[in-house]
Every structure is written in C-alpha cells, then in structure tokens.
Amino acid sequence: MRMIGKNGRKDLANVYLAEIKNGLMVEFVDSCDPLVGGRDKKWVIVVSSQFGCPVGCLMCDAGGNFKGNLDRGQIIGQIKRVFEESPELDPRKCGKLKIQFARMGEPALNDAVIDAIHWLAEEYPGAMPCIATMAPAGRGQWFESLLNASQRFSDIQLQFSMNTTDPEMREQLIPYPKMSWPQVADLGKRFYRPGRRKPSLNFALSPGIPVEADRITDYFDPEYFAIKLTPLNPTATAGENLLECVNSFERAKLLVAEKAKEFSVLGYQVIESIGNMEENEIGSNCGQMVRKYKADMPEYEKAPA
Numbered sequence: 001m002r003m004i005g006k007n008g009r010k011d012l013a014n015v016y017l018a019e020i021k022n023g024l025m026v027e028f029v030d031s032c033d034p035l036v037g038g039r040d041k042k043w044v045i046v047v048s049s050q051f052g053c054p055v056g057c058l059m060c061d062a063g064g065n066f067k068g069n070l071d072r073g074q075i076i077g078q079i080k081r082v083f084e085e086s087p088e089l090d091p092r093k094c095g096k097l098k099i100q101f102a103r104m105g106e107p108a109l110n111d112a113v114i115d116a117i118h119w120l121a122e123e124y125p126g127a128m129p130c131i132a133t134m135a136p137a138g139r140g141q142w143f144e145s146l147l148n149a150s151q152r153f154s155d156i157q158l159q160f161s162m163n164t165t166d167p168e169m170r171e172q173l174i175p176y177p178k179m180s181w182p183q184v185a186d187l188g189k190r191f192y193r194p195g196r197r198k199p200s201l202n203f204a205l206s207p208g209i210p211v212e213a214d215r216i217t218d219y220f221d222p223e224y225f226a227i228k229l230t231p232l233n234p235t236a237t238a239g240e241n242l243l244e245c246v247n248s249f250e251r252a253k254l255l256v257a258e259k260a261k262e263f264s265v266l267g268y269q270v271i272e273s274i275g276n277m278e279e280n281e282i283g284s285n286c287g288q289m290v291r292k293y294k295a296d297m298p299e300y301e302k303a304p305a
C-alpha cells in the first residue's frame with residue numbers, strides 16, 4: 001500500500017488515500033467522537049471493500065469506475081494502517097472499536113469481506129463490525145456467511161440503505177439489482193438478537209426525496225428494525241444529479257427531527273445521526289477523496305489497471 005494523501009483532523013476524522021496497486025486507489029477513515037472522548041473510548045474505522053463501486057448510487061462519489069474487489073489482505077491492511085497511526089494505543093483495550101465496511105464499495109458483493117470479519121473476530125474479538133449494504137440481489141449466501149461470522153461478536157451493526165420509501169425512486173437512487181423489501185425484512189429478522197443492536201433501515205434525507213414512515217410498516221416490524229436518519233451529504237455526484245443536500249447543521253437537525261417523529265409514533269427506535277458538518281469539509285463522505293484526487297490529476301486515470 002502506498003499512502004498518497006491524508007486530510008482531516010486527528011481529534012475528529014482523518015481520511016486516507018492510498019494506492020493499493022497499479023493506479024487502483026482506496027480511501028479509508030480513522031475517526032473518533034469528540035463528545036465521547038479519545039480513541040481509547042471510541043474508535044471508528046471505515047474501510048473500502050471495492051475499487052470504485054458497481055452500484056452507482058446517485059448520491060455517492062464512489063459509484064462507477066468499478067475496477068474489482070479488494071482481497072482479504074488489502075481490506076485488513078487499511079485497518080492495520082490506521083492502528084499504526086496511533087502506536088500509543090492498544091485497540092484491544094478500546095471501549096468501543098467499530099470497524100465499518102461502508103466506504104468505497106458494496107461489501108455484500110465481495111466474499112473477502114467475510115474473511116476480513118473472521119480475522120477481526122480472531123484478532124480483536126471485542127470489536128464491533130458494521131456492515132452498510134443496499135442488499136444486492138443474488139447474495140443470499142453472502143448474508144448466510146455474515147450471519148455465521150456475526151455469532152463470533154457480542155454485537156454487530158447491519159444497516160440497510162433504503163434512502164426512500166418510494167420503490168420507483170429507490171430504483172433510481174440505487175440503480176442496481178437488489179433484494180425486495182420482504183427479502184430484506186426476512187433477512188434482517190434473522191440477524192436480530194435481543195440485547196444486540198437491531199438491524200437498521202438507513203435513510204439519507206433530502207427535501208426532494210419521499211420518506212413516508214407508514215409505507216414500510218407492513219414489511220418492517222419495529223420489534224426487529226430500527227431507523228437511522230442522516231441528512232444527505234453534499235457530494236459532487238449528488239449535485240450533478242440535482243439532489244438537494246442540506247449544508248447547515250440547524251436545517252439538518254430540523255429535517256431529521258421531524259422525520260424521526262413520524263417513525264417514532266409508529267413504534268420504531270430512531271437513531272438521529274447528523275454528524276459534524278466539518279466532516280463534509282474534510283471530504284469524509286464515501287468516494288470524495290478519490291474523486292477529488294482524480295479530478296486534480298486526470299492523467300492518473302490512465303494508469304494501467
């Protein structure tokens with residue numbers, strides 16, 4: 001791995017850009033939550049699982065330009081690299097070590113992600129893996145393997161990217177074959193364990209994208225599913241696709257709070273995740289750093305793959 005760049009602040013989030021081989025780049029994140037304390041209290045590492053992404057979500061800078069999957073060592077290498085940045089800390093003693101397979105790439109399209117999760121269970125059994133997925137069609141066996149691997153951890157976060165309750169709009173926003181809602185509902189229920197986090201349905205809210213809480217109650221039982229709401233992050237791709245993003249913290253808070261009420265009255269546990277607007281400046285949204293690098297150095301795209 002050849003480190004190309006780093007952007008951010010150690011006390012919030014650093015985004016790293018690295019070349020894995022022959023012009024193939026990944027980005028990964030090393031972050032903490034200033035409200036909780038340092039990395040010894042909570043440490044969140046977000047890694048890439050694919051070079052680019054074949055899904056091509058309309059709001060994501062990582063979409064398109066798909067060049068293949070990372071292997072187990074390449075995924076693990078990002079986690080190890082982040083640990084090397086804080087040699088004074090023992091990740092095994094961290095209060096909450098969260099490894100998110102949610103950066104560039106759809107993790108459920110890469111079998112090596114399962115291998116990396118088993119490695120995590122062996123090396124850092126106190127860690128919590130987090131998988132954010134749009135639930136691609138035809139990957140039932142992958143999720144069976146994930147279910148099996150998840151038994152090795154006391155907690156795991158499984159997040160399904162919904163983004164809208166309008167099925168047609170969802171096809172446009174996430175233009176890739178995906179599981180039906182009943183399939184996602186069956187799958188999520190199987191991951192549910194009392195005392196663990198519920199699988200969540202994630203919505204990146206934008207004023208122009210319909211999210212109507214009562215449209216999903218027939219499929220997703222609040223007993224098994226939580227709702228996670230975030231404002232839609234301002235990415236270059238979202239702008240090109242004319243998706244309205246919310247840049248001000250106050251507006252984002254209001255948008256999320258209003259929608260949270262609608263889900264709460266239906267019995268859902270709602271996680272309101274606004275984040276720090278500064279992270280948008282840092283470029284910590286998925287694919288932003290690779291995209292910026294390629295825009296600044298377009299000849300890099302021509303490097304042999």
Ligand code: SF4
Pocket residue numbers: 053054055056057060061062063064103104105106134286
């Ligand atoms: S949001 Fe995830 S699945 Fe969609 S294009 Fe980006 S990396 Fe791929």
